[in-house]
Amino acid sequence: MILEIVGISVLWLFLFGYIIVGSIDYGAGFFNAYSIVTGKQHILSKIIQRYLSPVWEVTNVFFVFFFVGIVGFFPQSAYYFGTILLIPGSLALILLAIRGSYYAFESYGKQGHKGYAIMYGLSGLLIPASLSIVLTISEGGFVFMEDGNPVLDYSALFYSPLTWSIVVLSIAAVLYISAVFLTWYANETGDKDATNLMRKYALSWSVPLIIAASGIIVELYFHNETHFENLLSLWWMFAISFVLWISTVVLIWKRRNYGTAFWLLTGQFAFAFFGYGVAHYPYLLYPLVSIHEGFTNPAMAISLIVVFILGMALLIPSLYLLLKLFLFDKNYIKGKK
Amino acid sequence: MTLFEDPAYASRMLTLLTLSFHIIYATIGVGVPLMIMIAQWIGIKNNDNHYLLMARRWAKGFVVTVAVGVVTGTIIGLQLSLLWPSFMELAGNIIAMPLFMEVFAFFFEAIFLGIYLYTWDRFDNPKKHLLLLIPVAVGGGMSAYFITVVNSFMNSPAGFDIIDGELVNANPLLAMFTVSMPTKVAHVVSTAYMTIAFMFAAIAAFRLLQKKNQEYHKKSLHMAMKIGLIFAVATALIGDLSGKYLAAYQPEKLAAAEWHFETTTEAPLVMWGVLGEDNEAKYALHVPYALSILAHGLPNSEVIGLEEFPADEQPPLVIHYFFDTMVTIGMFMIALSLLYWFGMRRKWAFVEKTWYRWLIVAGGPLSFLAIEAGWWMAEVGRQPWILRGLMTIEDAATTSDYVGWMFVLFAVLYFILGVGTVVVLSYMFRKNPVEKDLEHMQGGESS
Numbered sequence: 001m002i003l004e005i006v007g008i009s010v011l012w013l014f015l016f017g018y019i020i021v022g023s024i025d026y027g028a029g030f031f032n033a034y035s036i037v038t039g040k041q042h043i044l045s046k047i048i049q050r051y052l053s054p055v056w057e058v059t060n061v062f063f064v065f066f067f068v069g070i071v072g073f074f075p076q077s078a079y080y081f082g083t084i085l086l087i088p089g090s091l092a093l094i095l096l097a098i099r100g101s102y103y104a105f106e107s108y109g110k111q112g113h114k115g116y117a118i119m120y121g122l123s124g125l126l127i128p129a130s131l132s133i134v135l136t137i138s139e140g141g142f143v144f145m146e147d148g149n150p151v152l153d154y155s156a157l158f159y160s161p162l163t164w165s166i167v168v169l170s171i172a173a174v175l176y177i178s179a180v181f182l183t184w185y186a187n188e189t190g191d192k193d194a195t196n197l198m199r200k201y202a203l204s205w206s207v208p209l210i211i212a213a214s215g216i217i218v219e220l221y222f223h224n225e226t227h228f229e230n231l232l233s234l235w236w237m238f239a240i241s242f243v244l245w246i247s248t249v250v251l252i253w254k255r256r257n258y259g260t261a262f263w264l265l266t267g268q269f270a271f272a273f274f275g276y277g278v279a280h281y282p283y284l285l286y287p288l289v290s291i292h293e294g295f296t297n298p299a300m301a302i303s304l305i306v307v308f309i310l311g312m313a314l315l316i317p318s319l320y321l322l323l324k325l326f327l328f329d330k331n332y333i334k335g336k337k
Numbered sequence: 338m339t340l341f342e343d344p345a346y347a348s349r350m351l352t353l354l355t356l357s358f359h360i361i362y363a364t365i366g367v368g369v370p371l372m373i374m375i376a377q378w379i380g381i382k383n384n385d386n387h388y389l390l391m392a393r394r395w396a397k398g399f400v401v402t403v404a405v406g407v408v409t410g411t412i413i414g415l416q417l418s419l420l421w422p423s424f425m426e427l428a429g430n431i432i433a434m435p436l437f438m439e440v441f442a443f444f445f446e447a448i449f450l451g452i453y454l455y456t457w458d459r460f461d462n463p464k465k466h467l468l469l470l471i472p473v474a475v476g477g478g479m480s481a482y483f484i485t486v487v488n489s490f491m492n493s494p495a496g497f498d499i500i501d502g503e504l505v506n507a508n509p510l511l512a513m514f515t516v517s518m519p520t521k522v523a524h525v526v527s528t529a530y531m532t533i534a535f536m537f538a539a540i541a542a543f544r545l546l547q548k549k550n551q552e553y554h555k556k557s558l559h560m561a562m563k564i565g566l567i568f569a570v571a572t573a574l575i576g577d578l579s580g581k582y583l584a585a586y587q588p589e590k591l592a593a594a595e596w597h598f599e600t601t602t603e604a605p606l607v608m609w610g611v612l613g614e615d616n617e618a619k620y621a622l623h624v625p626y627a628l629s630i631l632a633h634g635l636p637n638s639e640v641i642g643l644e645e646f647p648a649d650e651q652p653p654l655v656i657h658y659f660f661d662t663m664v665t666i667g668m669f670m671i672a673l674s675l676l677y678w679f680g681m682r683r684k685w686a687f688v689e690k691t692w693y694r695w696l697i698v699a700g701g702p703l704s705f706l707a708i709e710a711g712w713w714m715a716e717v718g719r720q721p722w723i724l725r726g727l728m729t730i731e732d733a734a735t736t737s738d739y740v741g742w743m744f745v746l747f748a749v750l751y752f753i754l755g756v757g758t759v760v761v762l763s764y765m766f767r768k769n770p771v772e773k774d775l776e777h778m779q780g781g782e783s784s
Binding site: 057058060061063064065067068069071072073074075076078079080081082083084085086087089090093094096097100101103104105147149151296297299300303304307308311314315318319321322325326 | 400401402403404405407408410411412414415416418419420421422423425426427428429430431433434436437438439440441443444445447448449450451452455456459472504507508509510735736737739740743746747750753754757758761
């Protein structure tokens with residue numbers, strides 16, 4: 001009982017980490033492509049080069065960690081999700097490949113090919129959109145059993161308003177998170193133009209974000225009532241999240257404490273994301289896979305948790321070193337080294 | 338076409354495609370950090386700019402291949418669940434730990450690689466910068482180790498019992514330390530080091546043929562050939578132990594690879610040849626007693642033949658060609674590097690002749706071909722099992738449609754990635770020739 005809670009918490013925490021660091025990466029690529037199209041080139045490309053290139057492989061590992069971890073802790077989910085996600089999963093992989101190869105071929109090799117930069121930027125929106133479909137599927141109603149095997153109902157998924165609300169939310173979240181972070185980062189580098197530009201983007205995406213998020217709660221009322229009621233009973237988590245959202249927007253509006261604003265934003269997403277996750281309990285896939293029945297054996301669970309703790313003991317100091325050198329080193333971010 | 342009709346067949350083909358492509362980048366990922374480390378160490382110790390430049394240039398190219406390797410690695414990681422969902426459900430229960438650990442190892446490697454690459458000039462003491470490579474090389478080696486552990490488990494599953502179709506008494510540690518693990522891991526790691534050494538030797542030999550900077554490339558060639566020789570010999574010794582492992586625990590794989598149909602003592606080793614009617618090996622070379630020696634170390638020992646296994650559990654006989662390709666290339670590389678090494682010591686002129694240089698150039702791609710052939714032999718040789726003796730490919734594969742189309746999609750992707758890698762690397766090094774980089778270094782500037 002306690003083991004599966006630990007397992008899902010660890011995975012959810014990593015997924016949350018991926019949402020934050022991944023969004024920064026995806027959004028930055030999109031803003032870069034957008035500025036190329038609108039002719040404001042090179043305001044952002046330098047920041048992307050100096051911040052995103054050294055850390056993108058680390059970003060990607062958060063994602064790999066999640067899907068490897070879920071197979072270990074909840075093997076049954078590998079069977080269900082693996083079978084139904086063949087096409088959406090493969091498409092997401094192709095998009096990730098476009099993105100990874102951009103880092104491989106463009107930033108280190110030749111200088112900017114416009115079309116490539118635009119594809120890279122678009123992949124930044126399409127990846128979260130395609131990955132967010134998994135959340136929609138997990139709400140149930142899109143998977144039926146045929147000859148004992150799960151099959152995904154593509155047309156039901158395509159025509160469901162819930163699918164599209166979650167897609168919109170994922171894109172708005174990516175752009176908002178990224179804009180807030182880059183406002184802070186640009187401000188640290190002392191680049192006024194970039195700071196103002198990113199601040200403008202941050203403010204303009206804040207409202208669509210909150211509308212999309214509220215919209216999904218309404219959609220859930222029609223789609224999955226159990227989940228909706230569970231969400232309502234956790235209303236206080238969403239209230240805190242909302243307050244944090246207001247505080248972030250106010251700080252950005254007043255052009256103060258961009259760093260604090262980013263941490264408040266992280267808090268906002270943490271409360272909303274964990275509120276959503278707790279309300280989803282105990283199902284990984286409504287109503288076919290739950291974390292209790294789909295759980296691995298205790299020996300494996302304990303081994304994984306031990307490995308996780310040891311791994312973290314190794315990683316946290318290394319991550320700290322990485323951040324210290326690239327994110328918080330005043331000379332590096334100002335481009336002096 | 339079967340590819341578009343049979344999901345199990347299409348899943349096999351797509352996995353074959355992804356792994357054959359990924360193994361190139363994975364081998365580079367394991368081998369290159371060691372080579373950089375050795376070059377940089379020699380450079381610092383002897384205060385020799387040539388070796389420092391080697392490390393620097395190799396690291397520059399490595400960035401590109403690592404990034405593509407991350408992409409292909411992510412793809413195979415997720416494809417395992419997408420294509421083999423039933424296998425991953427079982428695997429999740431018993432062999433998830435090394436997969437999980439591999440992610441940590443890679444995480445660790447990625448962090449330090451990022452730091453290493455972006456800090457060439459940020460340390461006053463160059464030795465500190467060199468130290469950053471240790472976690473990179475260790476992380477790369479550990480990644481290879483953990484993934485090979487999973488593959489070993491597929492060949493010799495252990496650490497659990499199946500009672501009434503249920504997996505019970507799971508022991509994740511026993512599942513990691515299976516009988517095939519030591520030889521498999523050693524073979525994978527040692528061939529990676531060998532292949533990368535010969536890859537750099539091939540590049541250096543090619544540059545020498547183009548009459549490029551003689552001193553720099555001669556040093557590079559010499560170092561790479563020596564390292565290559567050490568690991569090629571190690572690989573041969575480990576390969577012999579792998580044969581003994583197969584004879585004891587997976588005799589059907591050895592028998593299929595050797596076209597050894599009847600159980601006999603004093604078994605000869607069938608080399609090359611073509612399989613004719615009635616399973617007769619034509620044009621083959623039969624080395625007396627050699628299979629018995631490979632299998633058990635004694636010329637008169639008994640080697641189990643393929644006849645002892647039911648027809649539907651016999652691996653495809655095509656693996657003989659893969660096996661021979663691998664062994665032949667391995668032997669060729671030992672001979673080539675040994676002659677080179679002796680020749681350089683004894684000042685034999687022919688090792689610096691054009692034709693010998695061309696042989697060294699061919700050695701690079703050949704070593705990669707040997708790696709591919711080795712994996713095809715290992716994986717095709719496990720047929721029809723995905724988990725030997727317990728789960729077949731047919732039972733493990735996805736039931737989804739459209740796997741064939743995914744194959745087409747990924748084939749296009751790998752083609753683009755492969756071409757892109759070559760184009761970007763050659764552009765990168767053409768733009769920055771050795772001479773230019775050397776001037777920079779001697780001028781005290783940083784590039």
